[in-house]
Amino acid sequence: MSETLNTQKPRIDGALKLSGGADYTADINLDGQLYGYPVGSAIASGELEGLELEEALGMPGVVDIFHHDNFDSTLKHSPNSFAEKNTVSEPRLPFEDTTIHYHGQYIALVVADTFEHARAAAQNVKGKYRANDQVTSQLDELDADNVAGLPGVLQEGDGQSRGEADAAYENAEVTLDHHYSIATETHAAMELHASTATWSGDHLTVYESTQGVVFQRHALSHVFSMPPEQINVISHFIGSGFGGKLFMWPHAIMTAVASRRLKRPVKTVVPRQSVFTSAGSRPRSMQRVRLGARADGTLTSIRHDGSNETAFVGMHNDTVISATPSMYACENVAVTNRVGEVNHGMPCPMRAPGEAPGLFALETAMDELAWQLEMDPVELRKKNFAERDPASDLPWSSNHLIECWDNAAKRFGWENRTAEIGAMREGDEIIGYGMASQSWEAMRLQCSARVTFLADGRLQVSCGTQDIGTGTYTIVAQTASELSGVPIEDIDVRLGDSSLPSGPLSGGSFATATVLPAVKAALDAATQALIDKVTQDGQAFSDVDSESIELNDRALTYGDRSIPVTTLLEELGIGQVTAEASAEPGDEKNDYSFRSFGAVFVEVRWDPGISRLKVERIVSTIDIGRAINPMTARNQVEGGLVMGLGMALFEQTEYDKSGYLYNANLADYIVPVHADIPPIDVELLDYPDYHLNAFGARGVGEIGLTGIAAAISNAVYHATGKRIRDLPISIERLLMAN
Amino acid sequence: MADATLDATVGHVDPNDTSSLQTMELTVNGQTHTLTLEPNVVLLDALRERLNLTGAKKGCDHGQCGACTVLIDGRAMNSCLLLAALAEGQEITTIEGLADEDGTLHPIQQAFLEHDAYQCGYCTAGQMMMATSILNDKDIAKDPASIKEAMSGNICRCGAYKNILDAVQSAHRTIEGA
Amino acid sequence: MQSFELIRPESVKDAIGAQSERSAYIGGGTTLVDLMKLGVMQPDHVVDTNRLGLDEIEVLDDGRLKIGARVSNSRLATDARVERDYPVLSQALLSGASTGLRNMATTAGNVMQRTRCPYFRDPAKPCNKREPGTGCSAMDGINRNHAVLGTSEHCIATHPSDMCVAMAAIGATVVVEGRKGTREIPFEDFHLLPGDHPEREHDLRSDELITHVVLDAPLEGAVSTYLKLRDRASYEFALASCAAIVTLEGTKVTAARIALGGVATKPWRAVDAEAALVGEDATAKMFEQVALLAFQRAIPLEHNAFKVELGQQAIARALRDAVQQASQGEHQ
Incomplete structure (x- = not known):
């Protein structure tokens, strides 16, 4: 493996994306299509007593309006099982009942002949509500001493607790006990969620902006009580999702029902406001971290109690404590997470779920401990480096965290840091340095793929996964090219x-580790199918033991004999040879613990005269195993760091006391823009993890977003002496903090 | 004269028909299209839903993201806030019209490809149209800080900003050198 | 966005003739189309101003600068005379919105820009500005972006414009034309405080059209700066902004114009601060003192109390930066 893998390759879908030719869901216009436009509830809690529809129904171009009283009563809930690949985001069916659980909950779908007609009519659909006096707009602070006192469900830490954390804490030489919170965040992928449904007899085709075509197919099959084979879900290009498009949302069901009833294709592009209210968020979390240590910095106790908000319409455990048991060598660890219901739309995983919020708390706490101990924060972490995974007590498959800390510190110039708070200055600005560790679990799942040798020499590789912008098209092509010798430009993915x-x-950074082995298996199977044909009587290799034949550089070879695949196909008189195969992880999970690690260092500039904080530069060294395409992989890490900058400084989905989502738009929900972006230096270590798969890749989508918020908050403390434990680190928090 | 002018410019408005369709000619990428639209159709939807030119994207529909950026007489504008009727008589350029007719990529497209200046690709047309406008604008400086400031109305949630900046600077060098 | 009739007159007279209670003028459309999509503005007739000319910038004999209503924000910001004589206006314009929006937005449109209060922008929510008498949702809701100056019990919505803050500091006249003829409205009188009628935002009659904004002649020897403070570095409305214009004699301030954005219900002249500064030494300490005066009558609410201090910081720093230019100029 050298020429094509682990090599910077421009994306094979680049020409399409750069010319406007890539067909995202909303770009697909079908003959005779109608336009759906949803109407959301104006209140957050109560009953929908009725709808004023007459005016809207009489407006130009309106074909129908779907709502509780006329919706399809034959629909069923999806079992919502991850193992069976039919998870949905919001378990409740659209218009299922008249109870309002959150602001923006769909109360109607207007269908009209044009987008403008649908939108105009939707503005004239008015709900009549009986609002509840009681709205749970947000959970109270985590009651630190009495987690059982909180509403909601206690999630113990999957048996990841060990030792006697409380006793060790009581006996520790140095202790720390702090609370952290993170505001609700919204994925805000640039592409609006969209769904176009069209029926042909009893066959349903759905064009959807989704991170999981297979999941949506299965979910739809349960909802519509149809065999999955009669449903096809298509998502050639996705304007990213960050978790917000993993699982089906109600708009897709509404649209498919409308299409079936009206016997025409229906296209619903979810307006940005509804994307905010009704298509997912990272829920607000509150965390308490208690650390106990010896005076030399050795951790003796970690207790991490988390909680997150979920919706009344469904349970989402954001597992903010997920990384904690594995991060540091510590004999006594206890983790819990608690979930309580609020009148918000359904939360769901958002990029680096669990780890991103959890490591903000843990890695900020580690910085606080370093200050208490008067230790260098890097040294404190090194002191507690875990040689094996302390949670599972298994050896790491591959762990180069120490090199990450060292390299990143060197690239950053950490040795230039003056430890004293506020001591580094330039003009009006005070300079702060901060760092944190990064981590994401590496996973691999079962996967199938198909490979076809075509008569014209091209190779086709097919798999029911997606490319959400991570570069899956390209790395699949790179892999197939590497293994077959077919040039990358002759591979169709x-x-x-x-x-x-x-x-x-x-999602979950597992697509690469999951898909590439299946591509290899399918290529091997297709090669074997070809070999089976050419070793039959009268064929080119009939005299050869089939096991001795190899695919090399677009040809089957045996000793000195090498015949191009195209020649073989021509001699066989067939247009193609195709095969499908699956690959799945073995029992390596019993032998090793798989985790990626990294280190991130940040410089901030604080201008106290105008309360202006900016991130000046970011350095991150990451160990993700092998990068199949270092160019797209580095882009992923950089993107995660940028999102983390937003998480640290800007992002908060705000609900007022009435449960109203106040900033459901891209002007008031603040995400980073060009001008916020500092120089970013990402180093990818290259230690292939062959225990996980033959390609050594562990995946890269999430890890960049972990740790960065803590590194920024730690740098802010170094500059200002203000320890902001609540994200975002807004101007008012900086102004008001002592 | 005044009244006559009004009538002539209103088009055929039936006082009883609130839909008030208007026939207009839009010149997109050098090609003239005759469209009959209601006045409340914005250019973005006209391009995407009527002309099937779907390269310009809808990310917010309110001038808050830049994904819909197109060139109007060479200047970048948010096509989601521009009534289609008001674009009549002006040269509209979309991403579909950026490359040469023989398919040769515009320097900005080539630079985006080489610098991996995108991930999901959804904001990309808007980024490139804005970059094209900026590189042609003598009033906008071309140092990194000025480019970043001038590009800040084009949000990339994937966070490929660093590569976009590299690509814009690279394209600037290419264009200047040419 | 509801249906409407688009009227495209080719003279100011026809444009005024086409205007009615149920109509709205359109320039760049960056406010109107946005608000029509939200259902906040629903005119039956939209009168296009794009064929009216009104796109010239000219220096008048008395040294004032006359700006046509349709001059785009981009063009105004980069006009050589504006860059030379009114750099504070250029800076304010370039700090607003984005390149694409500035290419569309017009001078008159920016004067007529409407508040970004999210409750105003959602027809489902009570709002005295949008529907008089329904109440103010922001008062007990989220009011981080709202005003602390010039508020009333009925409305706390912030005026969003940067351009207008600079114009308030420079001093200007809004020239309007209606069926009864031409009027000239001093800039500080154009925008109205919400008081008991937050739905009345400006001193413009329903038939009137803004044709020009005329800037006062530049103060001789003045130094100035526009400072905008916000969460992210660009493409966001101000949490607090300050346009400061100062003239000096030696170290003494001889004239001062201070206007604020992001903190008030209209482009806000900090007249008390200005008066206190004139005749004083231009020191950091003095800037901080007069900054306090600007917020003496501030009424902070649950989420926007920080704007008092942030606004004071904006004033003190803007004055300092402006004065530094003067001292640097002396050294040249």
Whole structure:
């Protein structure tokens, strides 16, 4: 493996994306299509007593309006099972009952002949509500001493607790006990969620902006009580999702029902406001971290109690404590997470779920401990480096965290840091340095793929996964090219179609580790199918033991004999040879613990005269195993760091006391823009993790977003002496903090 | 004269028909299209839903993200806030019209490809149209800080900003050198 | 966005003739189309101003600068005379919105820009500005972005414009034309405080059209700066902004113009601060003192109390930066 893998390759779908030719869901216009436009509830809690529809129904172009009283009563809930690949985001069916659980909950779908007509009519659909006096707009602070006192469900830490954390804390030489909170965040992918449904007899085709065509197909099959084979979900290009498009949302069901009833294709592009209210968020979390240590910095106790808000319409455990048991060598660890219901739309995983919020708390606490101990924060972490995974007591498959700390510190110039708070200045600005560790679990799932040798020499690779912008199209092509010798430009990759062999969700950083082994298995199977044909009597290799034949550089070879695949296909008189195969993880999970690690260092500038904080530069060294395409992989890490900058400084989805989502738009929900972006230096270590798969890749989508918020908050403390434990670190928090 | 002018410019408005369709000619990428639209159609929807030119994207529909950026007489504008009727008589350029007719990529497209200046690709057309406008604008300086400031109305949630900046600077060098 | 009739007159007279209670003028459309999509503005007739000319910038004999209503924010910001004589206006314009929006937005449109209060922008929510008498949702809701100066019990919505803050500091006249003829409205009188009628935002009659904004002649030897403070570095409305214009004799301030954005219900002249500064030494300490005066009558609410201090910081720093230019100029 050298020429094509672990090499910077421009994206094979680049020409399409750069010319406007890539077909995202909303770009697909079908003959005779109608336009759906949703109407959301104006209140957050209560009953929908009725709808004023007459005016809207009489407006130009309006075909129908769907709502509780006329919706399809035959729909069923999806079992919502991850193992069976039919998870949905919001378990409640659209218009299922008249109870309002959150602001923006869909109360109607207007369908009209044009987008403008649908939108105009939707503005004239008015709900009549009986609002509840009681709205749970947000959970109270985590009651630190009495987690059982909180509303909601206690999630113990999956048996990840060990030792006697409380007793060790009581006996520790140095202790620390702090509370942290993180505001609700919204994925805010640039592409609006969209769904176009069209029925042909009893066959349903859905064009959807989704990170999981297979999951949506299965979910739809349960909702509509149809065999999955009669449903196809297509998502060739996705304007990213960050978790917000992993699982089906109600708009897709509304749209498919409307299309079936009206016997025409229906296209619903969810307006940005509804994306905020009704298509997912990272829920607000509150965390308490208690650390106990010896005076030399050795951790003796970690207790991490988390909680997150979920919706009344469904349970989402954001597992903010997920990384904690594995981060540091400590004999006594206890973790819990608690979930309580609020009148918000359904939360769901958002990029680096668990780890991003959890490591903000833990890695800020580690910085606080370093200050208490008067230790260098890097040294404190090194002191507690875990040689094996302390949670599972298994050896790491591959762990180069120490090198991450060292390299990043060197690239950053950490040795230039003056430890004293506020001591580094330039003009009006005070300079702060901060760092944190980064981590994300590495996973691999079952996957199928299909490979076809075509007569013209091209190779087609198909898999029912998606490319959400991470570069899956390209790395699949790189892999197939590497293994077959077919030049990358002669490889056709087909993704984003649930009729293809079943592939994974594009999420959790597991797609690469999952898909590439299936590509190899399918290529091997297709090669074997070809060999089976050419070793039959009268064929080119009939005299050869089939096991001795190899695929090399677009040809089958045996000793000195090498015949191009195209020649073989021509001699066989067939247009193609195709095969499908699956690959799944073995029992390596019993032998090793798989985790990626990294270190991130940040410089901030604080101008106290105008309360202006900016991130001046970011350095991150990451160990993700092998990067199949270092160019797209580095882009992923940089993107995660940028999102983390937003998480640290800007992002908060705000609900007022009435449960009203106040900033459901891209002007008031503040995400980073060009001008916020400092120089970013990302180093990818290259230690292939062959225990996870033959390609040594562990995945890269999430890890950049972990740790960065803590590194920024730690740098802010170094500059200002203000320890902001609540995200975002807003201007008012900086102004008001002592 | 005044009244006559009004009538002539209103088009065929039936006082009983609130839909008030208007026929207009839009010149997009050098090609003239005759469209009959209601006045409340914005250019973005006209391009995407009527002309099937779907390269310009809808990310917010309110001038808050820049994904819909197109060129109007060479200057970048948010096509989601521009009534289609008001674009009549002006040269509209979309991403579909950026490359040469023989398919040769515009320097900005080539630079985006080489610098991996995108991830999901959804904001990309808007980024490139804005970059094209900026590189042609003598009033905008081309140092990194000025480019970043001038590009700040084009949000990239994937966070490929660093590569976008590299690509814009690289394209600037290419264009200047040419 | 509801249906409407688009009227495209080719003279100011026809434009005024086409205007009615149920109509709205459109320039760049960056406010109107946005608010029509939200259902906040629903005119039956939209009168296009794009064929009216009104796109010239000219220096008048008395040294004032006359700006046509349709001059785009981009063009105004980069006009050589504006850059030379009114750099504070150029800076304010360039700190607003984005390149694309500035290419569309017009001078008159920016004067007529409407508040970004999210409750105003959602027809489902009570709002005295949008529907008089329904109440103010922001008062007990989220009011981080709202005003602390010039508020009333009925409305705390912030005026969002940067351009207008600079114009308030410079001094200007809004020239309007209606069926009864031409009027000239002093800039400080154009925008109205919400008081008991937050739905009345400006001193413009329903038939009137803004044709020009005329800037006062530049103060001789003045130094100035526009400072905008916000969460992210660009493409966001101000949490607090300050346009400061100062003239000096030696170290003494001889004239001062201080206007604020992001903190008030209209482009806000900090007249008390200005008066206190004139005749004083231009020191950091003095700037901080007069900054306090500007917020003496501030009424902070649950989420926007920080704007008092932030606004004071904006004033003190803007004055300092402006004065530093003067001292640097002396050294040149």
